[in-house]
Amino acid sequence: MTISDDQIKNLIYKSCRLLDAEEFDDYLDLYTEDFEYKVTNYSPEIKSDQEWMDANRAELKGLLANVPLHFRLLGSFMRHATVYDIERNGADTANALTYVTIYYTTPEGATSVWAVGRYHDKIDVSGDTPLIADRNMKLETREVGIGTHLPM
Amino acid sequence: MPRTAEEFLSPPSVPEDCYVSSSVYTDPDLYAEEEEKLLRRTWKFVCHVSEVPNIGDYRTHDWTGVPLVTVRSPDKKVRTFVNSCSHRGSRVVRYPAGNMKHMTCFFHLWEYDLYGNCTYQTRDEGYEAHGPTKEQAGLREVRTDTFCGLVFMNFDGNAAPLREYIGETATAFESIFGENDFEIFHLNRTHMKGNWKAWFLTNCDFYHEWGHQVNRSTNLTSPDYHDRPWRLNHAQGHGYTARKLDNEPFVVQYKNYKGWKNRDGLVLRGLQPGELVLTDLFPNTSVFMRTTCVRINHSTPYGPDHTVMEERGLGIKGESEADRRQRAKEFTQVWGPYSRNGAEDVAFVEESHRCQEFGANKYDVISRNEPIGDGLQRPQSDAYVRLFYDKWGDYMGRPANNPKNLMTAAE
Amino acid sequence: MSRNAEEHLSPPKVADGESYIHASVYTDPDLFAEEEEKVLRRTWKFVCHISEVEKAGDYRTHQWTGVPLVTIRGNDDKVRTFVNTCSHRGAKIVRDVAGNMKHMTCFFHMWEYDLEGNCTYQPREEGYEELGPTKDDLSLREIRTDIFAGLIFINFDGNAESLRDYIGEAGEPFEKIFNNHELEVFHYNQTHVKGNWKAWYLTNCDLYHEWSHLVNRTTSVLTKGYHDRPWRIQPNGHGYNAHHLDGSPFQVNYKKYKSWENRDHLVFKGLAPGEFRVTDIFPNLSVFFRATCIRLNHSTPIAPGHCIMEERGLAIKGESREDRRMRTKQFVQIWGPFSRNASEDCAYVEATHACQEAGANPYDLMSRVEKFEDGVHERIHSDTYLRHFWGEWSRLMGRPANNPKNFMEAAE
Amino acid sequence: MSWQQVCTTDDVDEDAIEEFDVGDITLLVANAGGEYYAFPPNCPHQETPLSMGMIEGETLICIKHLWQWNLRTGELGDNAESPLLKYEVKVEEGAVMVNLEKELKYNYQ
Incomplete structure (x- = not known):
């Protein structure tokens, strides 16, 4: 049974939710065994x-x-993510383009936009549930406060 | 007849203690002086004891810009320290609240115990030549005291003790706080564009109840609203309104507001159904009691025009979920960011500041006078506001109506 | 015993009565203004790497002490820096961050300048016949520019000593290695930090704070011989630490951090596998080596409590895609906004500033002493470089760093 | 209760530290070069979890202040300022037995 677009979307949304909650083990389960994760951007400098x-x-x-x-x-x-585009290539893989806005809230409760970017995901749809085989979080924002250890 | 520029710029024709120059709200020099002469000389509210019940429980806060941490030490005493490492001055405790066994400065891993002693200097052989030793590197402790479960601190080590500072005004809430085992259930902090005194005085100027739809319908419709005298503490600058002259409680008719019911259940011990008791402690803390819940409200200044108002709600420790929910419901009807009055009060402050900031309004008129007999004044008189600025003048050594001789100097 | 107000406000009890500074050096606006004039416009300031202005017309805009500047390679292959303001009505001429241009056009009234700063065109030039000025008196203000080991510096002070003399032996740990390869910038990020530019720079120079980084605790502090490296203090406020006293390199044990490997492959010529070196060039540039990675880090002051930290990574031009990827991976493990250490360093500077800003802590200690047996050299966790930096700062400012505005005498 | 089986030898890889619960006692078992040692979960200095620590030869290293102890001799290594409390351990046919007569606690707990 082929994997639907909705299943792919739910996979991408789940990756955001698990990272927000810092449930790292479940987050890693969303990826294929030998996935690649990157955060990239273009520097005009x-x-x-x-x-x-x-x-x-x-x-x-x-x-x-x-x-x-x-x-x-x-x-x-x-x-906050919205999957804009899913494009199938062959039976085994799909590419998904997702727009992501990352909000940051201080312990005192002040919220600001931390960064905006796009997930360029390669999704493995060969199994019965979709898995992320390759994720490139291409950032639009390059001033990201004092920075963080966490993947975006 | 609208006023001419000349009339507008000269002082209102009322006695000198019945108006204030707006520069008290906007002038940066006066603000700097306030920090020195007033804010670091008086007792400042920190938190309720239920926020630091166990050993190691702490709250971080700041005052006049100085980061502070208040913690319950192993001897169960609540202490306050300047939240800055003795090594290179970094802030040590970074979270708003929590529990800790000791304080670690993350920058070079120096350690302090909950008494402020420095207990560990990383690679301390490096300090054998020049020092300082651990004994000389303790945190700066700031005087801390508790009254009725309210934790206060004071930068001035020589100031009078807290109990003496509160004085006779304690009678407004001491017995009620004694009879009820309170715990905190609500906290919000609101940044506003206005002066900390302007915020505090919204809690003291009951004449502005006319500005609240809730207060108009549930308070001002009752004829006996005006029979409660201000009880002023001239020595310390505090004041409260509680029982009427005939010692009967003033009962708020909450049901007059569409959709609300009167507060006959869950009444705090020591209060009557619907009873309202309002206390203001100089310079910036208000303890309001509306029958079923207690509001503690105070303001922290970050500059002449930037204030953070902090609001706490107290309920009964160990009460049922249903009771707590009802109490919280009633609290957030009137207080809190999504309540009926919350946004209105902040708006009053910001709109007044908007005009004072650019000199659009030079004076603040506080001349209301409503005597009730034997020297007492009714709630909607400005008696307390005048007392506040009289006290402000004492600490500052400047008259509030003309603090920088603005009138005599060429304006 | 905790301290009372009086103890807290009086100078720290250090034996030499000097090894501390007064926090106003980080927060006082007057001192900040004086610094601009006496320190920042008197010393050599790092701009960028030559690979960023490779071809004729390549430029990079930046600013120093608030003055907008543009550094550009001329048609004669010489790299120059101009004050980036039109001689007519002062608009900023070059507005992009970087790029290439044949000449500089001011968008306001279309005046033109060539790459040597000459004014070459004024629309309706006849309008200036009567009163002038002529084009020849309207060229751009040029700022002295020089290059050392591929690093471009400027100096507002035309009479200052040459860049090579200024750097002197502090170039020893990196000059040869930089010249062993043709390098290019592959990583760039800047971070606005709520803290003073000196506080940021001194975090790079204070190795005692390696204790706070999980990475440095496990991969460096635990490594044998970590403490056997001496500080090499150099004139003009520079300093570096590289080899142990016995001349052997210090090699970091990267595999001690979960999931990392040691850096034995792709090491720059002149460095040992895993080798770590740091050079601190007064007033604000640090050059780091971590075997396969080079980091150039410096802080630009905006206001007493606000600076911009700029971070560059250098790699070998023309290396294979796989090599470049491996080198990048290792660089961003420790440096860059999503690395293990960068957000920690920023947090220290901001947490320190939060207290100093309000006078919550009037002093900053630098009294650590850890001498080698020879009684001359000091170990890397001693504060000797901090004392050296503040000595140089005090010399240029003509003010003691522990009491710059006579706070102690004047009623505080 | 005294000798208890806490785990088997192949539950703890070489140079690894694993956490186990026996009744209401939580303890760590470390495999240092094939020798097994058992000790309380937190560092003698403060509550930093030693399960995050490192093993180098016979030395246990706490990851926070890098306090070190020789597991075999109990000798204090670099930076350590107080001893590591250790349970008695013996290995019988692959079973790691620990004498849990009394739970070991540091005075700051």
Whole structure:
């Protein structure tokens, strides 16, 4: 039975929800075994694309396991995503384009837009549930406060 | 007849203690002086004891810009420290509230215990040559005291004790706080574009109840509304309104407001159904009791024109979920960001500031006088506001109606 | 014992009575203004890497002490810097962050300048025949520019010593390595930090704070010989630490951090596998080596409590896609907005500023001393470089950093 | 209750530290070079979880202030200012047995 567009959308929305809740193990389960995760953007200063995060499963797992030990930005993120486009290529993969707005709320309760960007996802639809095989969070925003350890 | 520029710019024709120069709300020099002469000389409300019940429970806050942390030490005493590491001055405790066994400065991992002693300097052999030693690197402790479960602090180590500072005004709420085991159930903080005194005085100027639809319908319709005298504490600058002259409670008719019911159930011990008791403690804390719930409201200034109002709601510890829900419902009818009065009060402050800021309105008239007999005044007189500015003048050494001799100097 | 108000406000009890500074150096607007004139416009300031202005007409706009500037490579291949303001009515001429241009056109009245700063065109020039000025008196103000090991610097002070003399031996740890390869910038980010530019720079120089980074605790502080590196203090307020006292390199154990590997592959020529070096160039530039990665980090002051931290990563021009990707991966593990350390460093500076701004802590300690047995060199967790920096600052300012405005004498 | 089986030897890889609950006692078992050691979950200094710590040879390292102890001899290593409390351990046919006579606690708890 082929995987519907809705299932792909729900996968992408779930990835936002799990990251907001910092349920990292469940978050990693949404990916294929050898996925690639990147945060990238275009820098007009050096007139080129650049990567600000580049991790495979082992590296992301190591990061997320260590996050509690790091000295962290206080407050919380809330990711609002809308899947704009799903394009199938062949039976096994689909590409999804998702617009994402990330809101940041301080412990005192002040909310601001932290960053906006787009998920360029390659989705593995060969199994019975869809999995993210490749995610590139292409940021529009390059001034992201003091920064964070977390994937976007 | 509209006023001419000349009339508009000269003081209102009322006695000198019956108007205030708007510069008290806008002038940066006066604000800096206030921090020094007033805000760091008086007792400042921090939180309710139910926010720091166990050892290690803490609340971070700040006053006159200085970051502070209030924590219950292992000896169960509530202490306040300047929240800044003795090494390179970084803020140590960063979260609004929580529990901690000790304080770790994350910058170089120095440690402090809950008494403010420095207990660990990373690689301390580095300090053998020049020091300072751990004993010389404790946190700066700020005087802290509690009354009726309300935690206060005072930068001035020589000020009179808290109990003495509150004085006779305690009679307004001491017994009620004694009879009820209160705990906090509501907190909101509102940033507003206006002066901290303007906010505090909305809690003290009952004449502005005319501006609230709720108060017009549930309070001002009762003829005996005006029979409650102001009880002024001239020594310390506090005041309260409670029982009428005949010692009967003033009963608020909540049912006059469409969709509300009178408050006959869940009445706090020591109060009568519908009873209203309002207390104002100089310089910035109000304790309001509306039969079933208690509101503690105070303002923290961040500049002459930027104030954060903090609002707390107290209910009964251990009450049933249903009772707590009903109490919270009644609290948020009148108070809180989505209540009937919350936004109105903030608007009063911001709209007044909007004019004072650019000198559009030079004076603030506080001349209402409504005697009720044997020297007392009715609630809608400006008696307390005049007392507030009299006290303000004492601390500042400046008359509130002409603090920088604006009138005599070429304006 | 906790301290009372009096103890808290009096200078810290340090034996030499000097090893501390007064926090007003970070917050006082008068000192900030004086710094601009006596420090920031008297010393060499890092602009960018030569790869950012590679071809004739390539430019980069920036600012220093509020003055808009443009650094551009001329047709004669020489790199120059001009004050980025039209000689007519002062509009900012070049408004993009970076790019390439054949000449500079002021959008306001269409005046033109060539890449050497000459004014070459005025619409309806006849209007200036009567009163002038002529084009020859209207060229752009040029700011002294020089290059060291591929790093472009400027100096507002035309009479200052040459860049090479200014840097002196502080160039020793990185000059040869930079010249071993043709480098290019592959990473750039800037972060607005609510803190003073010196507080940011000194975080790079205060290695004692490696204790706070989980990465540095596990991969460096635990590594044998970590403390056996001396601070190499250099004239003009510079300093660096690289080799151990016995000359051997300090090699970081990256695999001690979960899921990381050691950096034995793609190491720059002249560095040992895993080797770490940091050079601090007064007043605000730090050059870091982490075996396969080079980080250029400096802070630009905007106001006493606001600075912009700029971060560049350098890699080898023309390397393969796989090599570049591996080098990038390792760079963004530790540096960059989504790295393990960057948000921590920003948080320290902002948390410190939050207290200093309000006078919550009037002093900043720098009294750590850890001497080697030779009684001369000091170990890397000593505050010797901080004392050196503030010595240089005080010299240029003509004010002691622990009491810059005679706070102690004047009634506080 | 005294000797209890907490886990089997292949529950704890080489140079790893795992957390186990036996009744209401929580403890850690570490495998340092094939030798098994058991100790309370938190660092003697403060509540930093030692499960996040590191094993290097016979040395246990707490990840916060890098306090170190030699697991075999109990000797204090770099930075450590107080000893690590250890349970008695013996391995019988692959079963890691720990003497849980009394739960070990540090004075700050």
